[in-house]
Amino acid sequence: MALLPDLQPAHLKETPLHSRTVYQGHFLHAQRDTVRLPDGREAVREYIVHPGAVMVIPLLDDGRVVLERQYRYPLHRAMIEFPAGKLDPGEPVLACAQRELWEETGYRAVEWARAGVLHPVISYATECIDIWFARGLTAGSRRLDDGEFLDVLAVTPAELLAACRDGVVTDAKTLTGALWLQNVLRGDWPLTWERVAP
Known part of the structure; x- marks a missing residue:
């Protein structure tokens, strides 16, 4: 239909x-x-x-993707999710994506592609999250916010999809990111990549 x-x-x-x-x-x-x-x-x-946010789907050269494990107080549990964060006032969306990837994971990327947008909780919030893919990653030191604690993980797309299927990953933005990743890897949802100075 x-x-x-x-x-x-x-x-x-x-x-x-x-x-x-x-x-x-x-x-x-x-x-x-x-x-x-x-x-x-x-x-x-x-x-x-909500001020708006970004989510980054970081692609390593070996085919794995970068994820995070972070304690989310409202749920009183650690969650597995793609790197993400809120926009600062007046901050361009791509600059926010670059900043969040670097601060939370230590990775910088030379190629970026905007995939789309998602609205995670349309019944009670104005939040929208821009979805970005990043590749050509270089590892470095993280710069976590004060009071921020998280683990950086690298998994295959198959491992991520299995974790989504099995209820290990339940974060809405990461489930959406996994769907997008699956379709990009299959060639069904092509991306337009641009080189950006890290």
């Missing part, structure tokens, strides 16, 4: 009437809006405003 040509039909639109910040934090803030529904009634929408 093909997607309908009109992806933003007017008969589904919710119109904001009032907006109020419920909580303003260092990283996120919570918003409560009153909206007019398509049938004319009003409803309340609560959501998290």
Whole structure:
């Protein structure tokens, strides 16, 4: 079934009437809006405003990919995921991808390709994550943020896909990255690579 040509039909639109910040934090803030529904009634929408982020799928010359294992406090467990991080105010997306890859893993890349974008939690957050592939990697020293602790892993794409299938990897962005990786490696989703100074 093909997607309908009109992806933003007017008969589904919710119109904001009032907006109020419920909580303003260092990283996120919570918003409560009153909206007019398509049938004319009003409803309340609560959501998290996020600055945006990047995720990097780093490809090693031997065919493996670079992953991280990091403790995620809200879930009280370590998670396996692709390198990722939030955009700083005014930061270009590619610069953020380069910075996050280097700071978290120590790797720098000479070739980059933007794959697309994902919205991990559309029901309650504005977060969007730009997906980048990186290759021509050179290992170096990491520069983790204060209070940041993580392990750097290298696995084959088959090992990653098995971990996704078996429920070892459950992070939404990494599951999306694994799908993208699988299709890129098969040649179904081609990328446009550009050389970028590391």
